[in-house]
Amino acid sequence: MKPNRMEAFSDGVLAIIITIMVLEFKVPEGHDWHSLIALGPKILSYIFSFVYVGIYWNNHHHLLHMIRTMNGRLMWLNLILLFWLSFVPFTTAWMGESHFAPAPIALYGIILLLSATSYWLLQLAIISQHSSDSAFVTSMGNDLKVKISPFLYLLAILTAYVSPWLSGFFYVLVAVIWVVPEKRIEHILRNQ
Amino acid sequence: MKPNRMEAFSDGVLAIIITIMVLEFKVPEGHDWHSLIALGPKILSYIFSFVYVGIYWNNHHHLLHMIRTMNGRLMWLNLILLFWLSFVPFTTAWMGESHFAPAPIALYGIILLLSATSYWLLQLAIISQHSSDSAFVTSMGNDLKVKISPFLYLLAILTAYVSPWLSGFFYVLVAVIWVVPEKRIEHILRNQ
Amino acid sequence: MKPNRMEAFSDGVLAIIITIMVLEFKVPEGHDWHSLIALGPKILSYIFSFVYVGIYWNNHHHLLHMIRTMNGRLMWLNLILLFWLSFVPFTTAWMGESHFAPAPIALYGIILLLSATSYWLLQLAIISQHSSDSAFVTSMGNDLKVKISPFLYLLAILTAYVSPWLSGFFYVLVAVIWVVPEKRIEHILRNQ
Amino acid sequence: MKPNRMEAFSDGVLAIIITIMVLEFKVPEGHDWHSLIALGPKILSYIFSFVYVGIYWNNHHHLLHMIRTMNGRLMWLNLILLFWLSFVPFTTAWMGESHFAPAPIALYGIILLLSATSYWLLQLAIISQHSSDSAFVTSMGNDLKVKISPFLYLLAILTAYVSPWLSGFFYVLVAVIWVVPEKRIEHILRNQ
Numbered sequence: 101m102k103p104n105r106m107e108a109f110s111d112g113v114l115a116i117i118i119t120i121m122v123l124e125f126k127v128p129e130g131h132d133w134h135s136l137i138a139l140g141p142k143i144l145s146y147i148f149s150f151v152y153v154g155i156y157w158n159n160h161h162h163l164l165h166m167i168r169t170m171n172g173r174l175m176w177l178n179l180i181l182l183f184w185l186s187f188v189p190f191t192t193a194w195m196g197e198s199h200f201a202p203a204p205i206a207l208y209g210i211i212l213l214l215s216a217t218s219y220w221l222l223q224l225a226i227i228s229q230h231s232s233d234s235a236f237v238t239s240m241g242n243d244l245k246v247k248i249s250p251f252l253y254l255l256a257i258l259t260a261y262v263s264p265w266l267s268g269f270f271y272v273l274v275a276v277i278w279v280v281p282e283k284r285i286e287h288i289l290r291n292q
Numbered sequence: 293m294k295p296n297r298m299e300a301f302s303d304g305v306l307a308i309i310i311t312i313m314v315l316e317f318k319v320p321e322g323h324d325w326h327s328l329i330a331l332g333p334k335i336l337s338y339i340f341s342f343v344y345v346g347i348y349w350n351n352h353h354h355l356l357h358m359i360r361t362m363n364g365r366l367m368w369l370n371l372i373l374l375f376w377l378s379f380v381p382f383t384t385a386w387m388g389e390s391h392f393a394p395a396p397i398a399l400y401g402i403i404l405l406l407s408a409t410s411y412w413l414l415q416l417a418i419i420s421q422h423s424s425d426s427a428f429v430t431s432m433g434n435d436l437k438v439k440i441s442p443f444l445y446l447l448a449i450l451t452a453y454v455s456p457w458l459s460g461f462f463y464v465l466v467a468v469i470w471v472v473p474e475k476r477i478e479h480i481l482r483n484q
Numbered sequence: 485m486k487p488n489r490m491e492a493f494s495d496g497v498l499a500i501i502i503t504i505m506v507l508e509f510k511v512p513e514g515h516d517w518h519s520l521i522a523l524g525p526k527i528l529s530y531i532f533s534f535v536y537v538g539i540y541w542n543n544h545h546h547l548l549h550m551i552r553t554m555n556g557r558l559m560w561l562n563l564i565l566l567f568w569l570s571f572v573p574f575t576t577a578w579m580g581e582s583h584f585a586p587a588p589i590a591l592y593g594i595i596l597l598l599s600a601t602s603y604w605l606l607q608l609a610i611i612s613q614h615s616s617d618s619a620f621v622t623s624m625g626n627d628l629k630v631k632i633s634p635f636l637y638l639l640a641i642l643t644a645y646v647s648p649w650l651s652g653f654f655y656v657l658v659a660v661i662w663v664v665p666e667k668r669i670e671h672i673l674r675n676q
Numbered sequence: 677m678k679p680n681r682m683e684a685f686s687d688g689v690l691a692i693i694i695t696i697m698v699l700e701f702k703v704p705e706g707h708d709w710h711s712l713i714a715l716g717p718k719i720l721s722y723i724f725s726f727v728y729v730g731i732y733w734n735n736h737h738h739l740l741h742m743i744r745t746m747n748g749r750l751m752w753l754n755l756i757l758l759f760w761l762s763f764v765p766f767t768t769a770w771m772g773e774s775h776f777a778p779a780p781i782a783l784y785g786i787i788l789l790l791s792a793t794s795y796w797l798l799q800l801a802i803i804s805q806h807s808s809d810s811a812f813v814t815s816m817g818n819d820l821k822v823k824i825s826p827f828l829y830l831l832a833i834l835t836a837y838v839s840p841w842l843s844g845f846f847y848v849l850v851a852v853i854w855v856v857p858e859k860r861i862e863h864i865l866r867n868q
Contacts, residue, residue: 105299105353107681112307115688120315123696125766131777154755158748161681172350179346190317201323297491297545304499312507371538382509393515489683489737496691504699563730574701585707
């Protein structure tokens with residue numbers, strides 16, 4: 101039994117999550133450039149989520165390569181991750197529709213925090229399949245961004261009530277530190 | 293001819309079924325936490341279906357690994373299973389929208405009962421490809437949860453008119469006994 | 485270059501086509517069984533299309549296994565087939581919504597006729613990769629149902645204006661003669 | 677690490693992009709042929725986009741076969757391409773809805789231009805993995821259509837304000853020169 105099907109299923113769900121967000125861009129009534137302005141916040145909101153789902157897909161890709169034996173526990177941890185990510189289109193739409201009101205911005209962070217926690221649990225379960233002194237486990241243990249991200253999400257959630265700009269800054273910050281793919285895993289895989 | 297493509301197609305359909313349920317979460321008019329309350333029953337309904345579709349995906353994954361030779365009959369039995377599961381998003385939405393009224397709860401059970409029956413027919417067809425004394429057939433013959441689930445669905449359907457809580461209890465019960473993956477099949481596969 | 489990716493892409497499109505038809509089942513206003521009655525024609529219409537798309541997926545599966553060398557021509561012939569099949573959800577919805585009015589029934593047949601023609605062109609292109617005395621080509625040349633189907637679709641289109649029942653009879657007839665998978669191709673593959 | 681999963685994910689996104697465009701064909705109120713007329717511009721618009729996405733899928737298929745080593749950079753370049761292509765359903769719908777008004781036609785070209793630029797950047801990154809005198813790089817360097825397409829898109833964007841027919845002519849022209857698959861890459865692959 102191999103993780104291929106879990107990978108394929110996850111890819112399917114992530115591909116659909118990314119693409120159904122586009123369904124939120126309702127065709128404007130007008131036929132001029134001016135009528136596109138109302139879509140501005142929705143598109144900005146979509147860019148954030150596209151990058152976040154892209155980050156998840158990318159890192160998920162790396163992580164699943166480290167699975168040694170598939171079991172029901174990994175499958176359910178993966179499904180829980182997909183469950184939280186499946187709320188991204190809804191909260192993205194709400195954030196855009198509300199022109200970045202505090203509650204939608206905070207909910208966005210809560211969903212991302214829950215997704216990050218699920219990802220972290222999945223990672224822990226995969227790490228437990230490796231000996232504690234393996235290169236993979238060592239690199240994961242030093243993984244600063246996994247440790248920092250939850251705090252940045254919390255800051256983004258709390259500052260949503262102060263200023264959407266400040267909150268947005270923290271969301272951008274998490275994205276930036278994650279866009280760089282997990283060089284260390286790549287490195288290990290290359291040296292295998 | 294291998295079951296790969298049937299697996300890939302099923303995964304595609306299941307991934308879409310799970311994800312289009314999210315389209316039911318319409319963006320609320322308001323921009324505060326209060327306006328999310330109306331989504332409560334829909335989200336609860338979604339959690340049920342997410343778990344059920346997850347269970348199907350998970351067990352389907354195990355079952356298809358036991359196929360020896362693909363044929364048209366297996367393909368159609370699989371399509372019939374996907375047909376009934378394709379009604380899950382509709383009945384999930386109706387159940388949530390109606391705040392768990394009796395008819396939607398009962399319909400939910402009917403769809404799950406028809407899906408379970410289709411799954412059971414598919415399993416029978418795959419079992420018939422193995423000798424009756426194989427470990428796979430023996431383990432399937434002892435599969436108590438396959439035998440109990442239809443009765444629990446029937447109880448859930450009937451008690452929908454007594455109390456949504458009682459009915460819900462039976463749905464939770466089926467989910468709980470299924471979330472544990474088919475350890476025996478895993479065991480057999482590992483010993484092959 | 486192998487036909488795998490064309491298969492995967494086609495499976496994706498067919499899985500989505502089958503599943504988005506379900507989005508047409510709008511959640512009824514009422515919460516009793518009575519409010520489901522209005523969905524009757526839509527569900528009947530969906531059953532037809534589910535079976536037809538299932539037939540295409542099934543036979544497509546068999547056909548693509550006979551490809552010897554992939555090329556741009558096969559890709560475009562396949563895309564043309566997917567193009568016509570992509571209209572199935574629309575015409576299915578119109579047929580159901582209109583309670584089987586003549587024009588929607590006829591359009592349904594036109595789309596199926598165009599899909600069948602595209603499938604036939606794809607099959608011709610694949611046949612041309614085999615020597616004319618191969619078992620595959622011989623079996624295809626004798627393929628009565630490929631030759632009969634267009635006439636049955638034409639009859640269904642024309643009789644749509646006489647009686648929806650008569651037209652429906654021809655649609656059922658085509659489905660029945662196709663549900664049986666291409667035994668001959670299966671046979672050839674098994675003997676390879 | 678292989679490009680398979682990137683291919684699968686891209687195929688998923690492209691399959692969904694192509695298929696959700698069909699959701700724009702709202703079922704007409706009427707039940708006669710006359711009521712289909714209003715769909716005319718939308719269907720014409722869909723045909724354009726179906727062909728364009730088909731072209732991307734087709735050429736993407738060829739291009740990804742030339743990847744030597746997967747890395748994060750290729751993944752993100754690919755995601756950027758998918759990001760721009762994900763706007764195709766929206767701009768297709770707007771173009772059809774507006775009966776080919778200047779702004780929607782121009783936006784359509786802008787999205788295609790941005791997609792083409794992303795594709796070109798992805799191609800450059802893949803080319804950089806090959807030695808400059810390889811058959812693949814030489815053939816790409818001579819690739820006239822990659823160089824001409826942006827100019828044709830620009831012409832289509834600018835002439836959108838002159839005449840939809842003139843603009844449409846340039847869109848058709850780009851499609852025509854691209855529908856022929858990359859014979860040279862096919863040729864190289866065959867000689868490997």
